[in-house]
Amino acid sequence: MSQTHPTMEESIAGLQARREESLYPGKDGSIEKHHAKGKLTARERIDLLVDPGSFLEIGRLRRAPLRSQDGAGERRPYGDGVVTGRATIDGRPVCVFSQDATVFGGSVGQTFAMKMVRIMELAQQIGCPVIGLADSAGARIQEGVTALANYQMVGKKNVELSGVIPQLSLIMGTCAGGAVYSPALGDFTFMVDGTSHMFLTGPEVVREVTGQETTMEELGGAEINAITGNCHHVDDNDEESLASARRLLSFLPSNNVGMPPRFAPTMPRDFTDADYELDRFVPAEATKAYDVLGVIERVVDDGDFFEIHAKWAKSIVIGFARIDGRSVGIIANQPIVNAGTLNIDSTEKAARFLRTCDAFNVPIVSFVDVPGYMPGIEQERGGAIRRGAKLFYGYADAKVPTVTVTLRKAYGGAYATMGSKHSDNDVNFAWPTAEIAVMGAQGGVKIVYGRELLAAMQKGEDVEALYNQRIADYQAEHQTPYPAAERGWVDKVIKPHETRLEIAGALELMEGRRTEAPLRAHGNIPL
Numbered sequence: 001m002s003q004t005h006p007t008m009e010e011s012i013a014g015l016q017a018r019r020e021e022s023l024y025p026g027k028d029g030s031i032e033k034h035h036a037k038g039k040l041t042a043r044e045r046i047d048l049l050v051d052p053g054s055f056l057e058i059g060r061l062r063r064a065p066l067r068s069q070d071g072a073g074e075r076r077p078y079g080d081g082v083v084t085g086r087a088t089i090d091g092r093p094v095c096v097f098s099q100d101a102t103v104f105g106g107s108v109g110q111t112f113a114m115k116m117v118r119i120m121e122l123a124q125q126i127g128c129p130v131i132g133l134a135d136s137a138g139a140r141i142q143e144g145v146t147a148l149a150n151y152q153m154v155g156k157k158n159v160e161l162s163g164v165i166p167q168l169s170l171i172m173g174t175c176a177g178g179a180v181y182s183p184a185l186g187d188f189t190f191m192v193d194g195t196s197h198m199f200l201t202g203p204e205v206v207r208e209v210t211g212q213e214t215t216m217e218e219l220g221g222a223e224i225n226a227i228t229g230n231c232h233h234v235d236d237n238d239e240e241s242l243a244s245a246r247r248l249l250s251f252l253p254s255n256n257v258g259m260p261p262r263f264a265p266t267m268p269r270d271f272t273d274a275d276y277e278l279d280r281f282v283p284a285e286a287t288k289a290y291d292v293l294g295v296i297e298r299v300v301d302d303g304d305f306f307e308i309h310a311k312w313a314k315s316i317v318i319g320f321a322r323i324d325g326r327s328v329g330i331i332a333n334q335p336i337v338n339a340g341t342l343n344i345d346s347t348e349k350a351a352r353f354l355r356t357c358d359a360f361n362v363p364i365v366s367f368v369d370v371p372g373y374m375p376g377i378e379q380e381r382g383g384a385i386r387r388g389a390k391l392f393y394g395y396a397d398a399k400v401p402t403v404t405v406t407l408r409k410a411y412g413g414a415y416a417t418m419g420s421k422h423s424d425n426d427v428n429f430a431w432p433t434a435e436i437a438v439m440g441a442q443g444g445v446k447i448v449y450g451r452e453l454l455a456a457m458q459k460g461e462d463v464e465a466l467y468n469q470r471i472a473d474y475q476a477e478h479q480t481p482y483p484a485a486e487r488g489w490v491d492k493v494i495k496p497h498e499t500r501l502e503i504a505g506a507l508e509l510m511e512g513r514r515t516e517a518p519l520r521a522h523g524n525i526p527l
């Protein structure tokens, strides 16, 4: 029997039918259900994320191989539940995968995982960021170990790309089971308040295993993941989250050998009113608190600061900004939270950020006002020594330009940790209010002059006058920036209103500077 070959029209119609089927491959009504939850579809998200018309899709007709010989009863939607491709954001290339929860709950099977790995590989070859829009129920149960095996390849690829290209994950729905590892292995995780959830095991499993009653929101909502540090940034809806991802990328280079984009300077070369406000902003009394965000906003271009981890470990503030058009990563002690003391969480938060900036050539600017490490049994038993060492390690190991401004207190181990000159920091400024010492006056005087004060008391002398004198002497000798400046550990003591322009100058000074890393597999950061 002779077979008739399809005509050209029939072939084109066949392709057109597949294209239409692959555009929205979920079950009937699934898009409406998805929209009703306040979520955008996988394709709508891509459209809002990238420059209009720039998306080049690959793998749209890929689908799962047949699992049985006749394939009876098998659903094999085109695309396999993930949309992948290359596009541009602000004219710069990016690679994107967008998980489609209307197809098997966005669960990850073999083909799905292979598509993710392929687009990550392309990002590696191009040297551009990879952005994952996550909405996934984890490993695809029907595919068993095949799903696990291929899923593991995604995580392996995340590790290979770490420190080479920026990896962003936007959690825009459920992110359950294995779906959490890829975000956790990347650089930045964003969540959408109310509609996104991220957990290893959902409420059902928690109930079965532990007997605890909980909800999706309580277990893995945006708020809780922001407080615990799993998520870097939270927005109110999909649209705002996608806009935030675009904004974040504006501070980063495309890869580890590129430099962040330099923007045209928007601030005057003369002192502004905001600069002069700094002369009055920070209380001279070391015991009085102030919001360090007020300092940051007066120093960075147009007051535009992209804070990261705003709800986690609030005694330290981190985020991106530009100074004189150059991207910087800012690390600042926050005096309104526990007087800005360093603790386990805040050192981990700052250390991780510092390593991210260092991997992607973003200079670090630190604002220091820190009385020390948080004392306490809980901190010590929580591993404060080992975990706190991460920040020390991060500063000492940084290859990018580092600029530190000591605003007020810089005591003891916290002084040493927070970008001091002794960690090979590049430029150190101090305000005249800086207090750089082993400890504060009361503690120092009691220890050093304790015997003298006791003897004076026993002799019936005026102990209070002696104590006040010793305090005044200590303050004059130690609670100023000048001993450090005399030894070259502070490069310049500056007036507060000079801060913005001095940092701009320091960044210019170090432009193009290179540091050769010693030959070794890698350092052994205290993880």
Ligand code: HXC
Binding pocket: 027, 103, 104, 105, 106, 107, 136, 137, 138, 139, 140, 141, 142, 148, 151, 152, 174, 176, 177, 178, 179, 202
């Ligand atoms: C295959 C899945 C699926 C999965 C959901 N679906 N999860 N299909 N594999 N993991 C399908 C459902 O059968 C359903 O198909 C559709 O997706 C929508 O699911 P619903 O449950 O109706 O949706 P919803 O009520 O919104 O709940 C979403 C959910 C829930 C919370 C994510 O589906 C859920 O808990 N799924 C299981 C999560 C999980 O335990 N994953 C495995 C983790 S282990 P129909 O056809 O009816 O529309 C893991 C380890 C990986 O991931 C390790 C890698 C190295």
